[in-house]
Amino acid sequence: MRNLLANILPTLLERSAALKDPRKLFIRLDRFAEAQESRVALYSEMAGNQKQTDIILDILSSGPFLSEILIKRPDLADNVLTESDEEPDYRSLLKDSIKLSSSRGMEFENSLRCFKKAEEFKLGARELKTPGSPGTRGLITSLAEACLSRTVEEMLQRHPAVREIPFSVAALGKMGGRELIFHSDLDLLFVYDSAGVDNQSVQLLLSFVKAIKNSLQEYTSHGRAYSLDFRLRPEGRSSTDIISRDQLIEYFETSRVETWERLAYVKARTIIDHGCPLPFPELLRDTGLDEEQTVELFHIRRRKEIELGKEKEDEKDFKVGYGALLDSQFYVQMLQLRNNIFEPNSLAALDLLEANDVISSREADQARKTVKFFYALESASDLTSSPGESGSRIAPGSAHTADMARLLGYGSAVELMEMYQEICAENRQNLETLKP
Secondary structure, X not given: OHHHHHHHHHHHHHHHHOOOOOHHHXXXXXXXXXXXXXXXXHHHHHHHOHHHHHHHHHHHHHOHHHHHHHXXXXXXXXXXXXXXXXXXXXXXXXXXXXXXXXXXXXXXXXXXHHHHHHHHHHHHHHHOOOOOOHHXXXXXXXXXXXHHHHHHHHHHHHOHHHHHOOEEEEEOHHHHOOOOOOOXXXXXXXXXXXXXXXXXXXXXXXXXXXXXHHHHHOOEOOEOOOOEEOOOOOOHHHOOOEEEXXXXXXXXXXXXXXXXXXXXXXXXXXXXXXXXXXXXOHHHOOOOOOHHHHHHHHHHHHHHHHHHHOOEOOEEEOOOOXXXXXXXHHHXXXXXXXXXXXXXXXXXXXXXXXXXXXXXXXXXXXXXXXXXXXXXXXXXXXXXXXXXXXXXXXXXXXXHHHHHHHHHOOOOHHHHHHHHHHHHHHHHHHHHOOOO
16 A cells, blocks of 8 residues: 555645645545545555546645545545536436435435535536636536426425416526526525415415425535525515515516616526516616616625725735626626616626627627636635635635635736736726716
């Protein structure tokens, strides 16, 4: 075993030398080896298969997110050795996986979590090569949609009285834009058709939605699946988790709708239609943005920067800080509202804005480059953080920022911060062009 380990030691030393804390790689490798049936078999395979060694060490050195999954489920290492360009059919794969797990006595909630974690692991290993890939974000979103749809089907079996009630589920935010990352909440809107629906049916729907939330959010022996967020529904916290289609339409036709809500609903799209078609993006068509509303949105953006960003000279927030990702989102969505061009995905929206001569090719290219830069930061933060601990703070002296910089190919955290400040300055300047 010592001889076998000696054969892979040069690779180990080379990898660990690039880490802020080299001991972590050795500790994780030891834990991974301990989880195997045989250390000798693992070291023998690694010594004879450089590709497998590289993949395993890439994962173990990336951070706790993927490492902990691999250590707890070492069988997943085989899943990332073979690459495929085909987009997975998550709905079909999930159906087969749950059927197999059920035959072995595993409950639905745990079956779903095991499947989701395994598929996320594959996508995470893929992300290590190109952090922030729009394609991977689309696949993470497709995985979430499959898990949500399958959960809705399961809850319909448990609540058969709801089957006859027309309803739909819409996605907003990152899910609406097909831009989910590994630790994202699912921003959802649950809408029902009020025609022929009495109060008893509404109560049944509320219980049904609560069951969906519990099924996905509750912690089991296999963790939790997703956190659901219904706060973007009309009237927010003052209303129930569900709303009728008539209420939704009426709300957007009155003065009660806030300008920031119209901006948020640019990303709304239907993901489950159970007999209740939703009026997206027709709700927003021809509503536009006047000068007063534009000033209001800039005021909101500034408040988020100050109240949520809370930036310091040596610590920045790449989601809501000065010139950060939120600047890009405001820029793209404001242009869409102004010009009646609706597409939930930011990069696809920029393509449409360019094709319709709303922005020049140079402006579109710059905006795309900026969005992809922030996507990469989000992904790197997720991959180098423990589950549930991913943050948006970066600083030149931060060990976490140094890990992010290494994953993104920068020489140091300082080098990453220099690029960050340059891009943020350009991004803020870009957003300022929309000011009245």
